[in-house]
Amino acid sequence: MLEAHHYLGSGPLCGAQLRYLVRSEHYGWIGGLSYSACARRVESRDEWIGWTEEARKRNHTFVINNSRYLIAPTVRVKCLASHVLAKCQTRLVDDGERVYKYRPVLLETYVERGRFSGSCYRAANWKYVGGTEGRGRKGTGATVKDVYVMPLQKKWQAVLCCCADGKVHVRQRVAQKEPRDWIEAELGGTKLGDARLTSRLLEMTGMFYDKPLANIPQACGSVSATKAAYRFLDNENVDWKAILQAHYEATEERVKENSLVLVAQDTTTLNYSTHPNTQGLGPIGTKSKKVRGLMVHDTMAFTESGTPLGLLNVQCWARDGIGSKHERHKKPIEEKESWKWVESYHAVSQVQKRCRNKSLLVVVADREADIHEVFAEQYNTPDGAQLLIRAERSRNRTVVDDKESCEFLWTKLEQQPVIGTREILIPPSEKRSARQAILMVRTVPVTLRPPMLKKNMPAVRVWAVLAQEVNPPIGIDGLEWMLLTTVAVKHEKDAYERLEWYARRWGIECYHRIIKSGCRVESRQLESARRLCNALAIDMIIAWRIHYLTTLGQETPDVPCTVYFSDSEWKALTTFANKVKEPPDLPPSLNDAVRLLGKLGGHLGRRGDGHPGSEVLWRGMSRLADIEVAYELYTT
Numbered sequence: 001m002l003e004a005h006h007y008l009g010s011g012p013l014c015g016a017q018l019r020y021l022v023r024s025e026h027y028g029w030i031g032g033l034s035y036s037a038c039a040r041r042v043e044s045r046d047e048w049i050g051w052t053e054e055a056r057k058r059n060h061t062f063v064i065n066n067s068r069y070l071i072a073p074t075v076r077v078k079c080l081a082s083h084v085l086a087k088c089q090t091r092l093v094d095d096g097e098r099v100y101k102y103r104p105v106l107l108e109t110y111v112e113r114g115r116f117s118g119s120c121y122r123a124a125n126w127k128y129v130g131g132t133e134g135r136g137r138k139g140t141g142a143t144v145k146d147v148y149v150m151p152l153q154k155k156w157q158a159v160l161c162c163c164a165d166g167k168v169h170v171r172q173r174v175a176q177k178e179p180r181d182w183i184e185a186e187l188g189g190t191k192l193g194d195a196r197l198t199s200r201l202l203e204m205t206g207m208f209y210d211k212p213l214a215n216i217p218q219a220c221g222s223v224s225a226t227k228a229a230y231r232f233l234d235n236e237n238v239d240w241k242a243i244l245q246a247h248y249e250a251t252e253e254r255v256k257e258n259s260l261v262l263v264a265q266d267t268t269t270l271n272y273s274t275h276p277n278t279q280g281l282g283p284i285g286t287k288s289k290k291v292r293g294l295m296v297h298d299t300m301a302f303t304e305s306g307t308p309l310g311l312l313n314v315q316c317w318a319r320d321g322i323g324s325k326h327e328r329h330k331k332p333i334e335e336k337e338s339w340k341w342v343e344s345y346h347a348v349s350q351v352q353k354r355c356r357n358k359s360l361l362v363v364v365a366d367r368e369a370d371i372h373e374v375f376a377e378q379y380n381t382p383d384g385a386q387l388l389i390r391a392e393r394s395r396n397r398t399v400v401d402d403k404e405s406c407e408f409l410w411t412k413l414e415q416q417p418v419i420g421t422r423e424i425l426i427p428p429s430e431k432r433s434a435r436q437a438i439l440m441v442r443t444v445p446v447t448l449r450p451p452m453l454k455k456n457m458p459a460v461r462v463w464a465v466l467a468q469e470v471n472p473p474i475g476i477d478g479l480e481w482m483l484l485t486t487v488a489v490k491h492e493k494d495a496y497e498r499l500e501w502y503a504r505r506w507g508i509e510c511y512h513r514i515i516k517s518g519c520r521v522e523s524r525q526l527e528s529a530r531r532l533c534n535a536l537a538i539d540m541i542i543a544w545r546i547h548y549l550t551t552l553g554q555e556t557p558d559v560p561c562t563v564y565f566s567d568s569e570w571k572a573l574t575t576f577a578n579k580v581k582e583p584p585d586l587p588p589s590l591n592d593a594v595r596l597l598g599k600l601g602g603h604l605g606r607r608g609d610g611h612p613g614s615e616v617l618w619r620g621m622s623r624l625a626d627i628e629v630a631y632e633l634y635t636t
Helices: 043-049 053-062 080-100 119-123 156-160 182-187 195-210 216-220 223-234 240-255 325-330 339-354 372-379 409-414 492-503 506-518 529-555 567-577 590-600 614-635
Strands: 018-024 028-037 063-071 106-112 127-131 145-151 260-271 282-284 291-303 308-317 360-365 386-390 398-400 406-408 420-426 435-448 460-469 480-485
Touching: 018 080, 028 080, 043 127, 043 145, 053 063, 053 156, 063 080, 080 119, 119 145, 182 195, 182 240, 182 529, 195 216, 195 223, 195 529, 195 614, 216 223, 223 529, 240 291, 240 308, 240 339, 240 529, 260 282, 260 339, 260 506, 291 339, 291 506, 291 529, 308 339, 308 529, 339 360, 339 372, 360 492, 372 386, 372 460, 386 492, 398 409, 406 409, 409 435, 409 460, 409 480, 420 492, 435 492, 460 492, 480 492, 506 529, 506 614, 529 590, 529 614, 567 590, 567 614, 590 614
Parallel strands: 063 106, 260 360, 360 386
Antiparallel strands: 018 028, 028 063, 106 145, 127 145, 260 291, 282 291, 291 308, 386 480, 398 406, 398 435, 420 435, 435 460, 460 480
């Protein structure tokens, strides 16, 4: 079975080995697992264990590698893969002792990035401890893999770190040197299989960040640097998912610093129709428009006040074609684009589990996410993230009460009394101007029924909040939000708070404008979708950084600007903008620095102009990069 269906075949395996076949009463033989001796040296694993060189040589046999795992591709049962893993590891300890006369203490496995996500291991409570360096037995050039481990007993470290003197010696972690700038702090741990590729990534990110409006040759500044950038984007060991993985990990650290984190999901399209020679694109929009490009579904974490903490999940793909509605109904949810919402929720839930004692994560999404599978996933993941989703009226959702009577969701809410009114700011968009809207609010707990064709799914208890605009401007449709949340709404202030949470979702739409207009990702001229995705990963991190500055300056205006700007940046900025020869002795506040940067980008700073926006800030950053170079030449 492994030989026929596993991409690595059934072997060869090294050292002590155990093999299992998986059989179901209903499906017959459905899968197989192989275990073998562990890898001798893996830096991320050894550091996590705390192995000294002596302890590693003495005790490495107690670590068993799950070297092959397969569920037959014809079998599709939810949670089956993680269930089989859990069942197998309960047998593994006794079988290891029976066959090899010792009891395994720790399991390890290696998941190839770009090919698999490792979701079944995470669901089975395996722990991610880092990545490999991309070096195999034959040297560099091997694929980079994620490393997962699973302790098989509580005192595993006492066994694995025991030395010849009978004492436990745990290696102290090497102190990490201070990163030289935010780029190294964010991406310095990227695993691309070769340290030179990581260095090139940091260099390219710096060049793209200094000139966010420039194309690749303009940003690189020389023929040699441009050629190196194109080689990097085309390198088979460079994977956009690996680039973003380092950013995800940095985002998670920022998430842990906040007790409440709002995680917005949204989908956008990237139009590359002006580049007809680019390979690997797919249709976007309708058949009649014949527009080609890429689909991007991203998930960004925000503080309660709206400061973006970074991305937690990105999915990027090219459509094979635009199918008919009839064809889509025949497909299982895992094969539909709608699965993106479930996959993203699952990624956020993994972060929630790791932050369970520090942060509450609430996934916020628009009407497209109003599919029962998302609510069912949350229902089946009690320790996962919470949900706040705007309902789609055309879905005609129905709810049931304690007496099993059924009625439409909107009918149920419109029968409830108004608990109060709330004023909310509606930000500007391409189709509307900014305005203050007064909303009348109703709320009630409801139980969502699964759709008729999905009766096997659970009914889900949620709180519904209906907000309808009072006296909207003439000629403008009034705002109406039907919000469904798994976070309890027990009081009037809770309902108002959920409205404010949902309003933060606009932050991800602003982020998409920065990606397209600020980083100009749709102007990238590359030969393949894979190269575009590699460049997009860099641009998405830069766009987050610009968005972060825009909101941070408003949220914490009085902190020193050194929380964002380097010493050379703020000194160059203040001397140039204020037309003085020497910078001040102390750094200005973040608010003052942001306004000076906005001034470089064309922000006039008049009383009614408000805070500098993303567009003028990224223009200002393009100028600041050159000003900083001139300042350093002048002062050295």
